[in-house]
Amino acid sequence: xxxxxxxxxxxxxxxxxxxxxxxxxxxxxxxxxxxxxxxxxxxxxxxxxxxxxxxxxxxxxxxxxxxxxxxxxxxxxxxxxxxxxxxxxxxxxxxxxxxxxxxxxxxxxxxxxxxxxxxxxxxxxxxxxxxxxxxxxxxxxxxxxxxxxxxxxxxxxxxxxxxxxxxxxxxxxxxxxxxxxxxxxxxxxxxxxxxxxxxxxxxxxxxxxxxxxxxxxxxxxxxxxxxxxxxxxxxxxxxxxxxxxxxxxxxxxxxxxxxxxxxxxxxxxxxxxxxxxxxxxxxxxxxxxxxxxxxxxxxxxxxxxxxxxxxxxxxxxxxxxxxxxxxxxxxxxxxxxxxxxxxxxxxxxxxxxxxxxxxxxxxxxxxxxxxxxxxxxxxxxxxxxxxxxxxxxxxxxxxxxxxxxxxxxxxxxxxxxxxxxxxxxxxxxxxxxxxxxxxxxxxxxxxxxxxxxxxxxxxxxxxxxxxxxxxxxxxxxxxxxxxxxxxxxxxxxxxxxxxxxxxxxxxxxxxxxxxxxxxxxxxxxxxxxxxxxxxxxxxxxxxxxxxxxxxxxxxxxxxxxxxxxxxxxxxxxxxxxxxxxxxxxxxxxxxxxxxxxxxxxxxxxxx
Numbered sequence: 001x002x003x004x005x006x007x008x009x010x011x012x013x014x015x016x017x018x019x020x021x022x023x024x025x026x027x028x029x030x031x032x033x034x035x036x037x038x039x040x041x042x043x044x045x046x047x048x049x050x051x052x053x054x055x056x057x058x059x060x061x062x063x064x065x066x067x068x069x070x071x072x073x074x075x076x077x078x079x080x081x082x083x084x085x086x087x088x089x090x091x092x093x094x095x096x097x098x099x100x101x102x103x104x105x106x107x108x109x110x111x112x113x114x115x116x117x118x119x120x121x122x123x124x125x126x127x128x129x130x131x132x133x134x135x136x137x138x139x140x141x142x143x144x145x146x147x148x149x150x151x152x153x154x155x156x157x158x159x160x161x162x163x164x165x166x167x168x169x170x171x172x173x174x175x176x177x178x179x180x181x182x183x184x185x186x187x188x189x190x191x192x193x194x195x196x197x198x199x200x201x202x203x204x205x206x207x208x209x210x211x212x213x214x215x216x217x218x219x220x221x222x223x224x225x226x227x228x229x230x231x232x233x234x235x236x237x238x239x240x241x242x243x244x245x246x247x248x249x250x251x252x253x254x255x256x257x258x259x260x261x262x263x264x265x266x267x268x269x270x271x272x273x274x275x276x277x278x279x280x281x282x283x284x285x286x287x288x289x290x291x292x293x294x295x296x297x298x299x300x301x302x303x304x305x306x307x308x309x310x311x312x313x314x315x316x317x318x319x320x321x322x323x324x325x326x327x328x329x330x331x332x333x334x335x336x337x338x339x340x341x342x343x344x345x346x347x348x349x350x351x352x353x354x355x356x357x358x359x360x361x362x363x364x365x366x367x368x369x370x371x372x373x374x375x376x377x378x379x380x381x382x383x384x385x386x387x388x389x390x391x392x393x394x395x396x397x398x399x400x401x402x403x404x405x406x407x408x409x410x411x412x413x414x415x416x417x418x419x420x421x422x423x424x425x426x427x428x429x430x431x432x433x434x435x436x437x438x439x440x441x442x443x444x445x446x447x448x449x450x451x452x453x454x455x456x457x458x459x460x461x462x463x464x465x466x467x468x469x470x471x472x473x474x475x476x477x478x479x480x481x482x483x484x485x486x487x488x489x490x491x492x493x494x495x496x497x498x499x500x501x502x503x504x505x506x507x508x509x510x511x512x513x514x515x516x517x518x519x520x521x522x523x524x525x526x527x528x529x530x531x532x533x534x535x536x537x538x539x540x541x542x543x544x545x546x547x548x549x550x551x552x553x554x555x556x557x558x559x560x561x562x563x564x565x566x567x568x569x570x571x572x573x574x575x576x577x578x579x580x581x582x583x584x585x586x587x588x589x590x591x592x593x594x595x596x597x598x599x600x601x602x603x604x605x606x607x
Contacts, residue, residue, distance in 0.1 A: 019266040021316060022337035022387020026571070027457040027503035029390030030361060030379040030423070030444045031475050036073030038426060038437035039065045044098075045404045046283075047435050051412040051426035052104035052111060054138050058439060059111060060426055061100035066113065068140045073439070076141055081115055087131050090148045094119035094127060099409070101167045104138075106226045106417040108201055111135035112169070113144075114176065116151070118161050126183050128152040128161035130176055130193070134200045145203035149193065151178060153210065158186030164409065168222025168292065170233040173197045173252035175222035177235065180212075189214045192222070192235070196253045211258045218286070220247060221301065223294035226417070234322060236292045236301050242267045244289075244301070244318065246331045259326050263333050268305035271313040274346035274365075276430075277372040278401025282365065283408070284313050284348040290410050291351050297322055298334065302350035302362055305338075315339040315350040315364050315378075317389070337387040339378050344368050347376075347392075349427070351413035356420040357452070358382035359444040362389070363413045363425035372398040373407075375427045379444040381452050383505035383606065390455070395440045398430035421445055451512060451605035454574075457501045459602070463487065463579065464496035467596065474500075474602040477516045477554065481598040486522075486582070488591055494522070496597035497579035502604050503572045510607040511564050515578065516554040519547040520596030525582040529557055531567040532575035539577050540566075547580050552600050578602055 038049070044063035052059045057076075058069040066086050068077040081100055083091035091097065096118040103112045113133040120126035132147040151162040162178035169175070173196045181187040190213045195206040213220065220237045235247035243262040250257045273281035284304045292301045302317040318336045323329035339347045339362065350364040361379040375396040380389040411427040424441045445452045456471050461484050469482030484496040504511075519525045525547030530539040545555035559567065567574055578599060582592040 019264065021266040022335065022385070022389070024339060024341070024378070025384065025388050025390050025503060027391060028393045028455050029381060029384070030377060030393055030442045031455060031472070032393065032395060032440060032442045033422070034071065034073065034441040035395065036069070036439050038062070038439050039067050039078070040436055041431070041434035046406040046409050047428050047437060048099050048409050049411050049426050049428055049437055050101045051414060051424065051439065052102040053414050053416050053424045054104040054111065054140070055418055057140055058424065059102050059104070059140050060437070060439065061102045061113065062437060063100065064097050066100065066102070069439070086133070087115070087146070090131055090146045091117055092119065092127065095121050095124070099163070099165050101165060103167060103169060103224060104417065105169055107171050107228050108197060109138045110201060111140050112174065114165060114167050116162055116165050116178070120183055126152060126159050126161070130162065130165060145200065147200070149195070149208055151191065151193065153180060153191060153212065155180070155189055155212070156186055158182045158184070160187055160189060162191060164219060166219060166221045168224050168233060168235065169197070170225045170230060170252070171228050172231055173233065175233050175235065175249060177220040177222055179218040190218060190220050192220055192258065194233070194249055194252055194256045198253070209256045217288070219288035221289045221292040223292040223299055225294040227295055234294050234299060236289050236299065238288050238303065241269060246320070246325070248326050250326070261325065261330060263320060263331050265318060265333055266336055268307055268316060271304045271306050271348065274313045274348050274367050275369045276367045276402055277370055280401055280403045281405060282348070282367055282373065282402070283406050285409065290349065291413070293353050295354060298354070300352050300354045300360055302352040304348040304350065310340060312344060313346040313348050315347045315362060317350065317352055317360070317362055319360065335386045337389050339364065339389060339392070341366070341392065345371065349408045349411055351411040351425065353413040353415050353423060355415045355423065357445040359421065360389070361413060361423045361442070361444060363395070363411050363427055365407065365427070366392060372401055372430050374398065375429050375438065377425055377440070377442060381445055381505065383452055383507065385506050393442070395425070396429050396438045400430055400432040402430040402433060402435070416441070451510060451607040454502050454504055454604045454606055456602065456604070457503060459498055459500045462497050462499050463489070464597065469599070474599050477552065477601040479600060481517070481600055484597045486580070486594050486597060489581070492581050493583040494592050494594055495579060495581040497577055498599065500576040500578060500602055502574040502576070504568060504574055504606050506572060508568060508606045509564060510561055511559040511567070511574070512605040513542065513557045513559070513576070514554070514601060514603040514605070515545070515557070516552045516601040517597065517599040518552050519549050519580060519582070520598050521549050522547055522580070522582045522592070522595035523549050525580055525595070527553060527555065528579045530577035530579065531559070532577070533566045534569040535566055547582070574604065576602070576604070
C-alpha cells in the first residue's frame with residue numbers, strides 16, 4: 001500500500017473579531033436522485049476523489065485510476081493513471097503519480113484531467129511535473145491532447161517539487177496551484193501556474209506563467225467557472241484565523257499578473273483529527289479551502305474548522321462577492337455558515353458548488369466515536385435565511401472500521417451543465433477497513449414555474465391504517481406511493497388522511513401545492529388539501545379534486561397570497577393535511593367499501 005505525502009504548515013493567528021457564522025435549519029434541503037459506486041480500493045491512501053459531469057458522461061478520478069460512466073452509472077472505461085495507462089506518451093518512469101483532478105468545462109465543452117508526477121524523492125533525477133490531458137470534444141471516450149508541464153522551481157538554492165495540486169479555469173485559461181516542498185531542504189512556498197486555454201483545445205503548445213507566494217498558509221484554490229464574460233481568474237486561500245485571502249489573475253491570454261487582498265470572516269481555528277467508530281481517527285488536513293466556484297460575480301468555498309465555542313471539527317462555508325475587484329471596489333463576505341450537528345458529531349472534508357438558481361450544496365463526511373463515516377450533503381436555497389443551510393441528508397454510510405487515518409484528501413461537488421441546477425457529488429466511505437467511493441446526484445430547487453420546492457420533513461398517517469411508504473415516496477410523481485387503508489368515520493363515510501410537515505424560508509409570500517394520487521378502487525371519492533392555521537389552531541380547506549379509483553389524479557392548488565402568513569408559524573413550519581374520503585351512498589345511506597389511498601406526490605412550492 002502506498003501513502004502519499006501529507007503536507008502541513010505552521011499555525012497562524014490573528015486578532016479575534018465579532019463576526020458570526022450561521023447555523024443549520026431543522027429541515028433538510030435537497031432530494032437524492034441517482035447513486036452508483038465509483039472506483040474501489042486501489043491500495044493508495046487516501047483516494048483523492050474528484051469528478052466532472054458533462055452532457056452525457058460522468059468522469060471520476062482517484063489514486064491512481066480514471067473511470068468514465070453514463071449518467072445512469074454504466075461504466076464505459078477504466079484505466080490506471082501512470083506511464084503504462086492513461087499517461088502513456090507523456091508520463092515518465094517516476095516514483096509518484098498522485099492527486100488527480102478532472103473538470104468538464106462547459107464554455108469550451110471539453111474535459112480537462114490533471115495529475116502530478118514526481119521523481120527523485122528517494123533517488124534519481126529530480127522531477128516535478130503536472131500532467132494535463134484535454135479531450136477533443138465533449139465525449140471522454142475519444143481522443144485526448146496530452147501535456148507535461150514542468151513544475152519544479154528553485155528557491156534559495158533548493159529544488160522544490162509540487163504537491164496537492166489545485167485547479168481552476170475561466171473562459172480564457174487554466175490555473176494550477178501547488179504546495180512546494182524541497183527534495184532535501186526548503187519549501188513553504190505556493191506556486192500558481194497559468195496557461196491560456198485556446199492552444200490546448202487544438203493540441204498546440206501553451207505558454208506557462210509561474211507565480212510564487214510565500215506570504216501565508218499553504219494551498220491556493222483557483223475557482224472553477226463557467227462564466228463566458230469574466231476575464232479574471234479568481235482564487236481563494238486560507239488566512240490567519242479571521243481572514244480569507246482572495247487572489248485575481250489578470251491578462252491570462254497575454255501577460256498574466258497576480259494580485260491579492262483579504263476579506264474578514266468569522267474567526268476559526270484549525271481542525272484536528274476527527275473520531276471514527278472502532279477507535280480510528282480521520283485526517284481533516286489543516287483548515288485549507290478544499291474547492292472554489294465562481295459565477296455571476298460571486299464565489300463559494302468551504303473548509304473544516306474549529307471555533308472557540310465549538311471544539312468539534314465542523315464544516316464552514318462562505319459566499320463572497322468580488323465587486324469588480326481589482327478594477328474597483330474590494331471583495332466582501334456575503335454570508336457564511338457552519339454545518340455543526342449537536343453533540344460530538346464531527347463534519348469535515350467538504351466540497352461546495354452553487355447552481356444557476358443560487359442554491360448552494362456541500363458534500364462532506366460525518367463521523368464520531370459511534371459513526372464510522374457517513375457521506376452526507378447539506379443544501380440551501382436562495383430563500384433561506386442568510387448563513388443557514390439545511391439539515392444533513394444521508395447519501396451513503398460506511399461498513400466496518402478504518403484505521404488508515406488519511407481521509408479525502410478532497411471530495412467533489414459540481415453542477416450538471418445540461419440544466420445548471422442538478423448537483424453531483426463524489427466522495428469516499430469505508431468498506432471493511434478499506435475505502436470505497438460513490439457518485440450521487442440531487443436537486444434542491446426544481447426549476448418549476450411554481451417556485452422553489454421545499455423538501456418535506458415528515459409524513460405520518462393520522463386517519464386509517466399505514467400500509468407503506470415514506471417521505472421519498474411522495475417527492476415525485478413516479479408511481480411509488482405512500483399508502484393508507486381507509487376506516488369508517490361516522491357522517492363522513494370511508495376516510496384516510498396523512499399529515500405532512502414542511503419548513504419554509506422566512507419572507508415566504510406565495511405557496512403552491514401539487515397533489516397526485518388515487519383511491520385504489522374507491523368510486524366517487526374526493527382528494528382534499530387542508531393547511532393548519534396557527535392563529536386559530538384549526539385546519540382550513542385549501543382545495544379538492546375528484547379521487548380516481550385507479551389512475552393518478554394530479555391537482556395544483558395556489559394559496560391566496562393574503563392568507564399565506566396564517567399557515568406559517570414563527571419557526572417557518574407548515575402543517576398540511578392530505579385527506580381522501582368516499583361518502584355514504586345517496587338515498588340508502590349505506591357505508592361505502594374500504595379503499596386504499598395511494599399518494600404519489602405531495603409537493604410544496606414557495607416564493
